[in-house]
Amino acid sequence: xxxxxxxxxxxxxxxxxxxxxxxxxxxxxxxxxxxxxxxxxxxxxxxxxxxxxxxxxxxxxxxxxxxxxxxxxxxxxxxxxxxxxxxxxxxxxxxxxxxxxxxxxxxxxxxxxxxxxxxxxxxxxxxxxxxxxxxxxxxxxxxxxxxxxxxxxxxxxxxxxxxxxxxxxxxxxxxxxxxxxxxxxxxxxxxxxxxxxxxxxxxxxxxxxxxxxxxxxxxxxxxxxxxxxxxxxxxxxxxxxxxxxxxxxxxxxxxxxxxxxxxxxxxxxxxxx
Ligand code: KIV
Numbered sequence: 001x002x003x004x005x006x007x008x009x010x011x012x013x014x015x016x017x018x019x020x021x022x023x024x025x026x027x028x029x030x031x032x033x034x035x036x037x038x039x040x041x042x043x044x045x046x047x048x049x050x051x052x053x054x055x056x057x058x059x060x061x062x063x064x065x066x067x068x069x070x071x072x073x074x075x076x077x078x079x080x081x082x083x084x085x086x087x088x089x090x091x092x093x094x095x096x097x098x099x100x101x102x103x104x105x106x107x108x109x110x111x112x113x114x115x116x117x118x119x120x121x122x123x124x125x126x127x128x129x130x131x132x133x134x135x136x137x138x139x140x141x142x143x144x145x146x147x148x149x150x151x152x153x154x155x156x157x158x159x160x161x162x163x164x165x166x167x168x169x170x171x172x173x174x175x176x177x178x179x180x181x182x183x184x185x186x187x188x189x190x191x192x193x194x195x196x197x198x199x200x201x202x203x204x205x206x207x208x209x210x211x212x213x214x215x216x217x218x219x220x221x222x223x224x225x226x227x228x229x230x231x232x233x234x235x236x237x238x239x240x241x242x243x244x245x246x247x248x249x250x251x252x253x254x255x256x257x258x259x260x261x262x263x264x265x266x267x268x269x270x271x272x273x
Contacts, residue, residue, distance in 0.1 A: 009086040012047050014120065014142050014186040017088070020047070020219070021208040027220025029210050030228070033059050033076045037225060038083030046087050048210075050222060051077040051118065053092040053152070058226045065151045068094040070108055077116035090144050091118040095152040098123050098132045105132035109141050122189065124150035126176025130183065137184045145180035147173055148214065149192035162213075164193045177201045177209075189222060190214040192239070213239035 020027055029048035032038040033055040041049055055076045056068040070093075077091035091112055098105035109121050120142035123129060136143055148163045157163070164170040174197075177188055187208045190198050195215025202209040202218045211218035223240065226232050230245040260266035 011086060012088040014088070017047065017187060017208050018206070021206070027208055027210060029220055029222040031055075031058075031222070031224045031226075032080050032083075033225075035079040035083040038080040041225065042084045042087050047220070048222075049080055049084055049087045049089050050122065051080045051089065051091040051116075052122075052224065053094050054224050058224065058232070064154050065092075066095045066154075068092075070094055070097050070111065074112060074115045077112065077118045081117035088120065089118040090120045090122050091116055093121050093123045098136070099125070099129060102131040102135040105129075106135040106139055109136045110139060113141055120144055120186065122146055124152050126173075126179055130179070133180065133183050133185065143180075143185045144187045144189060144210075145177075145185040146189040146191065147176055147180075147193075148190045148198075151191075160192070162192050162194065164197055170194075170197050173197065174201055174204065177205060181205050181207050190218060213237065 017027055027047045028045075029050055030041055030046050031050045031052045031054060032041045033051060038049060051073065053065040053068040053073065056062045056065055056072065059076070060067075060072075062068075073091060073094050077089065081089050093105075093109060093112060097108040112118065112121055121136065122144040123133070123136075124146040126145070126147055133143055133145075149157070149160060151160065154160060164173045170193075173193065180188060185207065187210060188201075188205065189210050189212065190201060191211075192213040195217060198209065198211050198214035199217025208219040210220040210222050212222045227235055227240055228243050230242045230247050231250070233242075233245075233247050257266070
Protein backbone atom coordinates (compact mmCIF):
# COMPACT_ATOMS: atom_id res chain seq x y z
CA UNK A 1 0.00 0.00 0.00
CA UNK A 2 1.26 3.48 -0.81
CA UNK A 3 2.03 5.53 2.31
CA UNK A 4 2.18 8.97 0.74
CA UNK A 5 -1.55 9.63 1.18
CA UNK A 6 -1.45 9.01 4.95
CA UNK A 7 -0.08 12.43 5.96
CA UNK A 8 -2.01 14.36 3.31
CA UNK A 9 -4.86 16.51 4.65
CA UNK A 10 -8.31 15.74 3.33
CA UNK A 11 -8.97 17.85 0.24
CA UNK A 12 -11.77 20.42 0.37
CA UNK A 13 -14.24 19.80 -2.47
CA UNK A 14 -17.34 21.53 -3.76
CA UNK A 15 -19.34 18.95 -1.76
CA UNK A 16 -17.45 19.95 1.41
CA UNK A 17 -18.52 23.56 0.91
CA UNK A 18 -22.15 22.63 0.35
CA UNK A 19 -22.06 20.55 3.57
CA UNK A 20 -20.45 23.44 5.46
CA UNK A 21 -23.32 25.70 4.45
CA UNK A 22 -25.90 23.08 5.42
CA UNK A 23 -24.24 22.72 8.83
CA UNK A 24 -23.82 26.46 9.36
CA UNK A 25 -20.00 26.43 9.27
CA UNK A 26 -18.63 29.60 7.66
CA UNK A 27 -16.24 29.29 4.71
CA UNK A 28 -12.89 31.11 4.73
CA UNK A 29 -11.54 32.02 1.29
CA UNK A 30 -8.47 34.08 0.41
CA UNK A 31 -6.62 34.89 -2.78
CA UNK A 32 -3.10 33.72 -3.62
CA UNK A 33 -1.15 34.13 -6.83
CA UNK A 34 2.12 32.26 -6.31
CA UNK A 35 3.53 29.02 -4.87
CA UNK A 36 5.10 30.45 -1.69
CA UNK A 37 1.98 32.33 -0.59
CA UNK A 38 -0.24 29.37 -1.52
CA UNK A 39 1.80 27.11 0.77
CA UNK A 40 1.34 29.54 3.68
CA UNK A 41 -2.36 30.04 3.01
CA UNK A 42 -3.01 26.31 2.60
CA UNK A 43 -1.08 25.44 5.79
CA UNK A 44 -3.27 27.92 7.73
CA UNK A 45 -6.34 25.74 7.14
CA UNK A 46 -8.01 28.05 4.61
CA UNK A 47 -10.99 26.34 2.93
CA UNK A 48 -10.72 27.91 -0.53
CA UNK A 49 -7.85 29.64 -2.36
CA UNK A 50 -8.97 31.96 -5.13
CA UNK A 51 -6.49 32.70 -7.88
CA UNK A 52 -8.26 35.96 -8.63
CA UNK A 53 -7.72 38.04 -11.71
CA UNK A 54 -6.80 40.66 -9.08
CA UNK A 55 -3.40 39.05 -9.75
CA UNK A 56 -3.01 41.53 -12.56
CA UNK A 57 -3.48 44.42 -10.08
CA UNK A 58 -1.44 42.98 -7.23
CA UNK A 59 1.33 41.21 -9.14
CA UNK A 60 1.54 43.26 -12.33
CA UNK A 61 0.45 46.76 -11.26
CA UNK A 62 -2.47 47.09 -13.68
CA UNK A 63 -5.28 49.44 -12.64
CA UNK A 64 -8.14 47.16 -13.68
CA UNK A 65 -8.48 43.40 -14.13
CA UNK A 66 -9.15 43.75 -17.86
CA UNK A 67 -5.57 43.19 -19.11
CA UNK A 68 -5.26 39.70 -17.53
CA UNK A 69 -4.73 37.02 -20.18
CA UNK A 70 -5.63 33.34 -20.06
CA UNK A 71 -1.96 32.34 -20.29
CA UNK A 72 -1.11 34.60 -17.33
CA UNK A 73 -3.97 33.13 -15.30
CA UNK A 74 -2.87 29.60 -16.13
CA UNK A 75 0.65 30.46 -14.92
CA UNK A 76 -0.58 31.89 -11.57
CA UNK A 77 -3.09 29.10 -11.01
CA UNK A 78 -0.48 26.43 -11.77
CA UNK A 79 1.92 27.97 -9.21
CA UNK A 80 -0.86 28.06 -6.59
CA UNK A 81 -2.01 24.50 -7.34
CA UNK A 82 1.55 23.25 -6.82
CA UNK A 83 1.61 24.87 -3.38
CA UNK A 84 -1.80 23.61 -2.24
CA UNK A 85 -2.66 20.22 -0.71
CA UNK A 86 -5.92 20.83 1.15
CA UNK A 87 -7.79 23.95 0.02
CA UNK A 88 -10.08 23.97 -3.00
CA UNK A 89 -8.30 26.00 -5.71
CA UNK A 90 -10.61 28.21 -7.80
CA UNK A 91 -9.21 30.23 -10.72
CA UNK A 92 -10.82 33.29 -12.29
CA UNK A 93 -11.57 33.18 -16.01
CA UNK A 94 -10.09 36.43 -17.36
CA UNK A 95 -12.07 39.16 -19.12
CA UNK A 96 -12.92 38.15 -22.68
CA UNK A 97 -12.46 34.41 -22.22
CA UNK A 98 -16.12 33.48 -21.57
CA UNK A 99 -18.43 36.43 -22.40
CA UNK A 100 -18.83 35.67 -26.10
CA UNK A 101 -19.15 32.34 -27.85
CA UNK A 102 -20.05 29.48 -25.47
CA UNK A 103 -17.80 27.00 -27.29
CA UNK A 104 -14.85 29.35 -26.87
CA UNK A 105 -15.76 29.69 -23.18
CA UNK A 106 -15.69 25.90 -22.80
CA UNK A 107 -12.37 25.65 -24.66
CA UNK A 108 -10.84 28.31 -22.36
CA UNK A 109 -12.24 26.74 -19.18
CA UNK A 110 -10.85 23.34 -20.22
CA UNK A 111 -7.42 24.90 -20.82
CA UNK A 112 -7.52 26.58 -17.40
CA UNK A 113 -8.45 23.33 -15.62
CA UNK A 114 -6.11 21.08 -17.63
CA UNK A 115 -3.03 23.31 -17.66
CA UNK A 116 -3.24 24.75 -14.14
CA UNK A 117 -4.54 21.90 -11.99
CA UNK A 118 -7.21 24.09 -10.35
CA UNK A 119 -10.46 22.41 -9.29
CA UNK A 120 -13.00 25.06 -10.35
CA UNK A 121 -13.37 28.32 -12.25
CA UNK A 122 -14.99 31.60 -11.26
CA UNK A 123 -16.84 33.77 -13.76
CA UNK A 124 -18.54 37.14 -13.43
CA UNK A 125 -22.15 37.64 -14.46
CA UNK A 126 -25.62 36.10 -14.51
CA UNK A 127 -28.21 35.75 -17.28
CA UNK A 128 -26.02 37.43 -19.92
CA UNK A 129 -23.46 34.58 -19.76
CA UNK A 130 -25.98 31.78 -19.27
CA UNK A 131 -24.96 29.85 -22.41
CA UNK A 132 -21.29 29.90 -21.46
CA UNK A 133 -22.14 28.69 -17.95
CA UNK A 134 -24.26 25.83 -19.32
CA UNK A 135 -21.53 24.77 -21.73
CA UNK A 136 -18.77 24.85 -19.10
CA UNK A 137 -20.92 23.00 -16.55
CA UNK A 138 -21.83 20.35 -19.15
CA UNK A 139 -18.14 19.39 -19.26
CA UNK A 140 -18.10 18.71 -15.52
CA UNK A 141 -16.24 21.90 -14.66
CA UNK A 142 -17.49 23.44 -11.40
CA UNK A 143 -18.34 27.14 -11.57
CA UNK A 144 -18.28 29.71 -8.79
CA UNK A 145 -20.45 32.58 -10.01
CA UNK A 146 -19.75 36.24 -9.14
CA UNK A 147 -22.45 38.94 -8.91
CA UNK A 148 -22.80 42.46 -7.50
CA UNK A 149 -19.69 44.50 -8.20
CA UNK A 150 -18.08 42.55 -11.02
CA UNK A 151 -14.73 44.30 -11.59
CA UNK A 152 -14.43 43.16 -15.23
CA UNK A 153 -17.45 45.45 -15.91
CA UNK A 154 -15.88 48.51 -14.28
CA UNK A 155 -16.19 50.52 -17.49
CA UNK A 156 -19.91 49.78 -17.70
CA UNK A 157 -20.47 50.68 -14.03
CA UNK A 158 -18.17 53.72 -14.19
CA UNK A 159 -16.30 52.78 -11.01
CA UNK A 160 -16.06 50.38 -8.08
CA UNK A 161 -19.04 51.68 -6.07
CA UNK A 162 -21.60 49.62 -4.17
CA UNK A 163 -24.02 47.73 -6.45
CA UNK A 164 -27.72 46.90 -6.14
CA UNK A 165 -28.69 49.72 -3.79
CA UNK A 166 -31.81 50.35 -5.89
CA UNK A 167 -34.76 47.93 -5.81
CA UNK A 168 -34.64 47.08 -9.55
CA UNK A 169 -30.97 46.10 -9.51
CA UNK A 170 -31.42 44.22 -6.22
CA UNK A 171 -34.32 42.25 -7.73
CA UNK A 172 -32.28 41.46 -10.85
CA UNK A 173 -29.37 40.30 -8.69
CA UNK A 174 -31.63 37.96 -6.68
CA UNK A 175 -33.03 36.52 -9.93
CA UNK A 176 -29.51 36.01 -11.29
CA UNK A 177 -28.46 34.31 -8.05
CA UNK A 178 -31.39 31.89 -8.31
CA UNK A 179 -30.55 31.32 -11.99
CA UNK A 180 -26.87 30.44 -11.40
CA UNK A 181 -27.91 28.03 -8.65
CA UNK A 182 -30.50 26.39 -10.94
CA UNK A 183 -27.89 26.03 -13.71
CA UNK A 184 -25.64 24.10 -11.33
CA UNK A 185 -23.00 26.58 -10.11
CA UNK A 186 -21.58 25.31 -6.81
CA UNK A 187 -21.07 28.69 -5.09
CA UNK A 188 -21.57 32.40 -5.57
CA UNK A 189 -19.37 35.38 -4.74
CA UNK A 190 -21.26 38.58 -3.89
CA UNK A 191 -19.11 41.70 -4.00
CA UNK A 192 -19.94 45.13 -2.54
CA UNK A 193 -23.70 44.90 -2.12
CA UNK A 194 -25.86 45.97 0.86
CA UNK A 195 -25.62 43.48 3.74
CA UNK A 196 -29.42 43.01 3.91
CA UNK A 197 -29.60 42.02 0.26
CA UNK A 198 -26.62 39.64 0.59
CA UNK A 199 -28.22 37.95 3.60
CA UNK A 200 -31.48 37.57 1.67
CA UNK A 201 -29.63 35.99 -1.27
CA UNK A 202 -27.74 33.60 1.04
CA UNK A 203 -30.99 32.57 2.73
CA UNK A 204 -32.66 31.97 -0.66
CA UNK A 205 -29.94 29.65 -2.00
CA UNK A 206 -28.73 26.24 -0.93
CA UNK A 207 -25.29 26.81 -2.50
CA UNK A 208 -22.76 28.80 -0.42
CA UNK A 209 -22.62 32.57 -0.89
CA UNK A 210 -19.19 34.05 -0.19
CA UNK A 211 -19.08 37.78 0.43
CA UNK A 212 -16.57 40.59 0.01
CA UNK A 213 -18.02 43.83 1.26
CA UNK A 214 -21.38 42.02 1.60
CA UNK A 215 -21.76 41.84 5.39
CA UNK A 216 -21.86 38.94 7.83
CA UNK A 217 -25.16 37.33 6.81
CA UNK A 218 -23.56 35.23 4.06
CA UNK A 219 -21.92 31.79 4.21
CA UNK A 220 -18.29 32.86 4.06
CA UNK A 221 -15.86 35.67 3.34
CA UNK A 222 -13.11 36.34 0.81
CA UNK A 223 -10.34 38.96 0.84
CA UNK A 224 -7.29 39.72 -1.27
CA UNK A 225 -4.28 38.34 0.62
CA UNK A 226 -1.93 41.28 0.02
CA UNK A 227 -4.62 43.71 1.22
CA UNK A 228 -5.46 41.91 4.48
CA UNK A 229 -1.79 41.39 5.32
CA UNK A 230 -1.23 45.14 5.05
CA UNK A 231 1.12 45.02 2.07
CA UNK A 232 -0.88 47.67 0.23
CA UNK A 233 -1.78 50.20 2.92
CA UNK A 234 -2.87 52.85 0.42
CA UNK A 235 -5.95 50.69 -0.26
CA UNK A 236 -8.37 50.83 2.69
CA UNK A 237 -12.01 50.23 1.70
CA UNK A 238 -14.56 50.00 4.53
CA UNK A 239 -14.92 46.21 4.20
CA UNK A 240 -11.20 45.48 4.59
CA UNK A 241 -9.80 44.38 7.97
CA UNK A 242 -6.00 44.53 8.30
CA UNK A 243 -4.65 41.39 10.00
CA UNK A 244 -0.99 42.43 9.78
CA UNK A 245 1.22 45.36 8.90
CA UNK A 246 3.62 43.62 6.53
CA UNK A 247 4.40 46.87 4.74
CA UNK A 248 6.07 48.17 7.94
CA UNK A 249 7.71 44.81 8.69
CA UNK A 250 9.15 44.59 5.17
CA UNK A 251 10.19 48.24 5.10
CA UNK A 252 12.10 48.08 8.40
CA UNK A 253 13.66 44.71 7.46
CA UNK A 254 14.92 46.10 4.15
CA UNK A 255 16.28 49.25 5.83
CA UNK A 256 18.08 47.11 8.43
CA UNK A 257 19.59 45.02 5.64
CA UNK A 258 20.82 48.11 3.78
CA UNK A 259 22.34 49.50 7.00
CA UNK A 260 24.06 46.16 7.77
CA UNK A 261 25.50 45.91 4.25
CA UNK A 262 26.82 49.49 4.36
CA UNK A 263 28.30 48.98 7.84
CA UNK A 264 29.81 45.62 6.82
CA UNK A 265 28.08 44.00 9.80
CA UNK A 266 26.50 41.56 7.33
CA UNK A 267 27.76 38.97 6.66
CA UNK A 268 29.33 38.08 9.99
CA UNK A 269 32.05 35.48 10.47
CA UNK A 270 29.31 32.87 11.07
CA UNK A 271 27.57 33.79 7.82
CA UNK A 272 30.49 33.05 5.49
CA UNK A 273 32.37 29.95 4.26
O1 KIV B 1 -10.08 38.73 -8.38
C1 KIV B 1 -10.39 38.68 -7.17
O2 KIV B 1 -9.54 38.78 -6.27
C2 KIV B 1 -11.79 38.51 -6.84
C3 KIV B 1 -12.19 38.63 -5.41
C4 KIV B 1 -12.08 40.02 -4.94
C5 KIV B 1 -13.54 38.06 -5.16
O3 KIV B 1 -12.59 38.30 -7.70
